[in-house]
Every structure is written in structure tokens, then in C-alpha cells.
Amino acid sequence: xxxxxxxxxxxxxxxxxxxxxxxxxxxxxxxxxxxxxxxxxxxxxxxxxxxxxxxxxxxxxxxxxxxxxxxxxxxxxxxxxxxxxxxxxxxxxxxxxxxxxxxxxxxxxxxxxxxxxxxxxxxxxxxxxxxxxxxxxxxxxxxxxxxxxxxxxxxxxxxxxxxxxxxxxxxxxxxxxxxxxxxxxxxxxxxxxxxxxxxxxxxxxxxxxxxxxxxxxxxxxxxxxxxxxxxxxxxxxxxxxxxxxxxxxxxxxxxxxxxxxxxxxxxxxxxxxxxxxxxxxxxxxxxxxxxxxxxxxxxxxxxxxxxxxxxxxxxxxxxxxxxxxxxxxxxxxxxxxxxxxxxxxxxxxxxxxxxxxxxxxxxxxxxxxxxxxxxxxxxxxx
Amino acid sequence: xxxxxxxxxxxxxxxxxxxxxxxxxxxxxxxxxxxxxxxxxxxxxxxxxxxxxxxxxxxxxxxxxxxxxxxxxxxxxxxxxxxxxxxxxxxxxxxxxxxxxxxxxxxxxxxxxxxxxxxxxxxxxxxxxxxxxxxxxxxxxxxxxxxxxxxxxxxxxxxxxxxxxxxxxxxxxxxxxxxxxxxxxxxxxxxxxxxxxxxxxxxxxxxxxxxxxxxxxxxxxxxxxxxxxxxxxxxxxxxxxxxxxxxxxxxxxx
Numbered sequence: 001x002x003x004x005x006x007x008x009x010x011x012x013x014x015x016x017x018x019x020x021x022x023x024x025x026x027x028x029x030x031x032x033x034x035x036x037x038x039x040x041x042x043x044x045x046x047x048x049x050x051x052x053x054x055x056x057x058x059x060x061x062x063x064x065x066x067x068x069x070x071x072x073x074x075x076x077x078x079x080x081x082x083x084x085x086x087x088x089x090x091x092x093x094x095x096x097x098x099x100x101x102x103x104x105x106x107x108x109x110x111x112x113x114x115x116x117x118x119x120x121x122x123x124x125x126x127x128x129x130x131x132x133x134x135x136x137x138x139x140x141x142x143x144x145x146x147x148x149x150x151x152x153x154x155x156x157x158x159x160x161x162x163x164x165x166x167x168x169x170x171x172x173x174x175x176x177x178x179x180x181x182x183x184x185x186x187x188x189x190x191x192x193x194x195x196x197x198x199x200x201x202x203x204x205x206x207x208x209x210x211x212x213x214x215x216x217x218x219x220x221x222x223x224x225x226x227x228x229x230x231x232x233x234x235x236x237x238x239x240x241x242x243x244x245x246x247x248x249x250x251x252x253x254x255x256x257x258x259x260x261x262x263x264x265x266x267x268x269x270x271x272x273x274x275x276x277x278x279x280x281x282x283x284x285x286x287x288x289x290x291x292x293x294x295x296x297x298x299x300x301x302x303x304x305x306x307x308x309x310x311x312x313x314x315x316x317x318x319x320x321x322x323x324x325x326x327x328x329x330x331x332x333x334x335x336x337x338x339x340x341x342x343x344x345x346x347x348x349x350x351x352x353x354x355x356x357x358x359x360x361x362x363x364x365x366x367x368x369x370x371x372x373x374x375x376x377x378x379x380x381x382x
Numbered sequence: 383x384x385x386x387x388x389x390x391x392x393x394x395x396x397x398x399x400x401x402x403x404x405x406x407x408x409x410x411x412x413x414x415x416x417x418x419x420x421x422x423x424x425x426x427x428x429x430x431x432x433x434x435x436x437x438x439x440x441x442x443x444x445x446x447x448x449x450x451x452x453x454x455x456x457x458x459x460x461x462x463x464x465x466x467x468x469x470x471x472x473x474x475x476x477x478x479x480x481x482x483x484x485x486x487x488x489x490x491x492x493x494x495x496x497x498x499x500x501x502x503x504x505x506x507x508x509x510x511x512x513x514x515x516x517x518x519x520x521x522x523x524x525x526x527x528x529x530x531x532x533x534x535x536x537x538x539x540x541x542x543x544x545x546x547x548x549x550x551x552x553x554x555x556x557x558x559x560x561x562x563x564x565x566x567x568x569x570x571x572x573x574x575x576x577x578x579x580x581x582x583x584x585x586x587x588x589x590x591x592x593x594x595x596x597x598x599x600x601x602x603x604x605x606x607x608x609x610x611x612x613x614x615x616x617x618x619x620x621x622x623x624x625x626x627x628x629x630x631x632x633x634x635x636x
Contacts (some may be wrong), residue, residue, distance in 0.1 A: 037575075038572075038573060038575060038576045039576075040579065041575065045579060082580075153579040153580050154580065157580060172572075231585075232626070233586075233587045233623060234586070234587075257556075257582070277618060277619050279619075282619075282620070282629055283629050283630070286626045286627075286629035286630050287629075287630050289626055290626055290627055290630050296626055297625065297626050297627030297630070298625060298626075298627060299625065299626050300587070300623035300624065300625055300626075301620060301623060301624050301625070301626060301629075302586070302587050302589055302620075302623050303585070303589060303618050303619075303620075304618060304619055304620070305616075305618055
């Protein structure tokens with residue numbers, strides 16, 4: 001079953017679906033999205049589902065602000081039949097070290113300069129937002145009421161459905177076996193369901209994007225890092241905002257249907273793409289959670305799972321074309337923030353492929369910035 | 383027991399059940415009348431003389447299953463609604479059970495209902511093959527139910543509500559109905575994992591212990607595949623809910 005496409009996007013997560021939708025909306029036809037399992041089966045569907053504007057670099061602040069403002073109207077724009085469940089109940093980000101405190105003051109200044117309504121709080125003020133927190137464990141906190149939470153499965157589906165209505169073909173349960181290159185440019189994608197001729201391939205394969213790069217000899221400086229999450233039984237509304245700490249290695253939020261979702265990663269784990277669940281995580285997470293938010297110790301854990309952060313050296317995305325192979329585009333290296341950057345990824349990658357001026361200048365997020373030593377290190381990552 | 387509960391015991395039934403050989407030959411009347419009362423319309427209704435003449439009007443009817451051809455005349459004539467026609471030759475795996483039914487509304491032919499046993503417990507989904515309601519039945523309509531063959535001597539009534547109806551709750555934790563699951567399957571969600579993620583079925587406290595199998599059944603029956611060919615979703619720890627506090631040793635997980 002061989003076919004021809006104008007663009008093939010590898011990866012049926014939020015990035016792949018958003019890129020497909022934006023290209024189709026701009027009039028591109030014969031777009032194919034390839035997903036080896038089902039939509040949002042990878043990192044998108046495994047993420048903590050929080051979205052925030054509170055970042056430490058101007059670039060990430062701008063990417064996040066654009067995306068969150070998009071999510072505010074996504075149900076209508078994408079004409080989604082269900083609900084992406086976007087709730088903006090804020091993020092309370094706590095500082096546990098002097099270094100973090102200094103950084104957070106700078107962050108709020110930067111964020112405010114970009115129109116992000118975050119505020120710097122004392123522990124006492126933070127406790128007013130989450131009354132059962134142990135405020136003695138923190139030095140300060142920042143809060144942004146525009147941050148929030150939405151459903152990754154529905155959000156991905158909303159982009160996918162809108163893309164399909166515009167003629168995009170989404171091939172689920174399809175595996176990419178190779179990418180064909182001739183004279184330094186991409187000419188097609190080999191899948192287990194046949195060959196697809198195409199001049200453009202977008203690598204939006206998340207935790208597997210390095211392997212996709214390896215297929216064409218493009219070395220992408222990313223690695224997968226396992227992060228784990230646990231979810232509790234649902235209870236009555238207790239906690240509005242996300243509670244997050246970088247040094248404390250925790251994020252914890254009550255989802256709209258009542259269960260608490262909390263997670264963390266361990267940067268010292270082997271970078272082998274493992275996504276099994278560990279008992280060690282449960283214990284460590286429980287220790288942090290019950291010490292910082294003691295009330296939650298009474299909650300029953302019902303499930304845990306794991307997913308992959310696709311880590312880049314500066315914790316910012318890698319966007320756009322690569323010099324060594326014409327027609328090969330990257331949307332990867334999100335370092336745990338691909339879901340929240342989904343809307344902006346869709347827009348800027350579509351613009352990049354079509355040679356348009358990008359909504360947000362992303363040329364400095366190219367893959368070769370690491371060779372040039374022009375890292376834009378993001379300090380605020382959990 | 384029968385006198386106290388009104389429900390026939392296996393011993394009662396052993397006396398009146400037709401032989402396996404007779405069952406294999408086709409439709410036959412099963413008379414579940416166990417109490418001596420002055421009543422004989424079944425005997426007068428039988429044109430084939432299969433129901434023996436009563437010596438005393440209080441007699442319990444005796445039937446010669448070899449003479450009976452399962453015509454069903456006795457079914458609507460029995461005021462106690464205690465005669466049924468069983469046809470185990472209906473198909474390889476199904477039997478036809480004709481039951482007298484004096485409730486309204488009558489089910490539609492071709493609709494699905496819930497087969498009930500003698501105690502009124504739901505035992506299966508049954509298709510209504512025919513509803514006989516002419517002058518001959520004299521307002522005791524006879525409803526033919528298609529049931530699994532092994533339940534031919536179990537199903538004796540039905541509830542008009544199909545317990546596999548769209549309103550049936552499949553996932554109790556998240557209150558997801560069968561109708562919602564069917565709608566997602568129609569829209570192209572093709573695996574348990576996909577349905578779980580989009581509907582939340584299976585994400586609640588029980589972690590899919592009930593709905594997992596039910597959704598698999600529905601996926602199998604609506605796509606014509608075997609359950610063994612379908613992808614199961616991942617079983618994730620913990621095996622049973624455990625308190626966060628218990629993990630740090632500070633709280634009992636009673």
C-alpha cells in the first residue's frame with residue numbers, strides 16, 4: 001500500500017497532531033501522521049497534564065504563554081465534540097533553597113515583563129493558597145493564576161479530529177522502519193504498512209526521536225529520562241493550584257475529577273528508555289508528599305505509571321530544519337514540556353516548513369545551538 | 383421448600399423434565415405445576431391427548447412428552463402461567479423458550495430483553511423471536527425467547543429492560559455506560575487503551591476490575607474479533623489501593 005504525501009509527521013502525540021492541524025489549516029494537502037500505537041500513547045498521554053507560564057527563560061515564557069492562551073479557546077477553535085477540560089487554577093511554585101529563591105525573584109521579574117501575571121510570595125502567603133502545606137519547608141514561592149491543567153488525551157484528540165476534518169490522514173498502529181534519503185534530502189518513509197514518498201519528514205517522536213534521527217544519521221543531542229506519576233482515589237475538591245518544587249523534586253495537583261496526581265523524575269537513572277513503574281518511586285514520592293502536604297497522607301494511591309521526558313542539553317525544545325538533511329524537521333527535546341507547548345509547536349513548525357516568518361522566532365532553538373555553545377539554559381524544570 | 387418459596391427445586395424439576403432424547407427431537411411442553419388445586423384447562427386445551435385425562439380435578443397434570451408436539455395451546459390456557467415450550471433444536475447453541483407473559487408493554491419482536499430464572503434473577507440476554515397475541519391466546523400472550531441452550535431449563539420469564547442496554551453502567555467508578563462505550567467504538571476508538579483514556583473507564587479506584595472485561599466483550603462483539611485477539615491494557619501497580627502515609631510508615635493502611 002504505497003502512497004505519496006507532501007509531509008509525513010512521525011509521532012501521534014500533541015506535537016505531531018498540532019503540526020498536522022496547522023499545516024492543513026494553512027492549505028497543505030496530503031499530510032500523513034504516523035503513530036506506532038494509538039494517539040497520545042507516548043509521552044503526551046503519560047504526562048502530568050499541567051501547563052504553566054512561569055518559566056526562567058524568555059523563550060520558554062513566550063512559548064508557554066502563547067500555548068496557554070491558545071488552550072483557553074481550544075475547544076471552540078478546534079470545534080471539539082467533547083471537552084479538553086482546561087482549568088486555570090494556578091501553579092504555586094515553591095523555593096526550598098536560597099539559590100532557588102534568588103532565581104524565583106528574577107523569574108517573576110522576567111515573567112511580569114512579558115505580561116505573565118505571576119507574583120512572589122512569602123511562605124505565609126503561600127499557605128493561604130494551600131492551607132495544609134507545611135510552610136516551614138519552603139523559603140518563598142511564586143504563583144501565577146493563569147497556569148492550570150487540561151486533559152492530554154482529549155486535547156490531542158481535539159487536534160487530531162480537527163486535522164482529520166481538514167483531510168489529514170492519521171495512521172495509528174503503524175511503525176516507521178526507515179527513512180529514505182537521496183542526494184542529501186528526504187524522499188520517503190518506510191513503514192510496516194508500505195512506503196510513503198514525501199519530501200518532508202517531521203520528527204515529533206518524543207522519547208523515541210533520537211532513534212528516528214539515527215535512521216538518517218542526524219545526531220540529535222537528546223536522551224530519554226523516565227519520570228513517574230502516581231494517582232490517588234478521587235476526593236472532594238481540596239487543592240486548587242498545582243504545588244511544584246524543583247529542588248524538592250515534586251509536582252502535585254488535584255485533577256478536575258478529584259484525584260491527586262503527583263510525580264517526579266530521577267536524573268541519575270539509566271537513560272535506556274525504560275517506562276516500567278518502580279516501588280522506589282512510590283516510597284520517595286510518598287515521603288516528599290506527606291512531608292510537604294501532610295494532609296494527603298490519608299489518600300489511597302490507586303495507580304502509578306511512567307513516561308519519558310525527552311531531555312535536551314538546555315531543557316528547551318529543539319525546533320526546525322537541520323542543516324545536514326534537507327526536508328528533515330525536528331520538534332523534540334521538550335524536556336517534559338511538550339504537552340504544554342503543543343499549540344505553539346504546531347504553529348511554529350508549520351511556519352518553518354512553509355518558510356513563513358515564525359510567530360515566535362525559533363531560529364535560536366535549532367539543533368546546532370549546542371555545537372555553537374549557544375545554550376539557553378532553563379533553570380525551572382522538575 | 384416449594385410451598386414456602388414458590389420456587390421449584392431441582393427435585394421438583396427432575397420429575398417433570400423431558401428426557402434428553404425427547405428434547406433432541408424438537409419443541410415440547412414442560413409443565414411446572416406442582417400443587418394439587420382444582421384446575422384442568424391444560425388438559426382440555428391439548429388436542430393431541432398428550433396431557434392425560436384427570437381422574438380428580440385436583441390432579442397434577444401428567445404429560446406424555448412423546449405425544450406432545452410443542453404446539454403451545456396449553457401455554458396460554460394455563461391460568462397459573464406454569465407451562466413452557468422448550469425447543470432445544472432451535473440452533474446449535476441456542477434454545478427457544480416460549481413463556482406466557484401477562485405484563486404490558488409487550489416486547490417488540492427482534493428486541494433484546496433480560497432472561498430471568500425462576501427466582502427472577504437475570505441470567506442472560508435473550509432475543510425476542512416472536513410475540514403471539516391473537517384471540518386464541520385470550521390475553522395471555524406467548525413470547526418466544528432465544529436463549530443459550532444450557533439455560534433452556536433456567537429461563538422462565540424476562541425483564542423487558544435489556545441489561546445490555548445503552549443505560550447499563552459498565553464502569554462503576556466513573557459511571558460510564560455501555561451506550562457511551564458503544565458510541566466511542568462507532569467513532570473509531572479501537573482498543574481498550576484508547577477507550578480508557580478518552581472516557582476514563584477503568585481509571586477509578588477499582589482500576590478496571592469490572593469494566594475491563596466488559597469493554598473487551600463489547601469491542602469483540604462489535605468488531606467481530608475474538609477477545610483473545612484484542613490488546614489488553616497495561617495492569618499497573620499497586621495491586622490494591624494503598625495509603626500514601628502507609629508507604630512512609632506513619633499511617634496504618636487498614
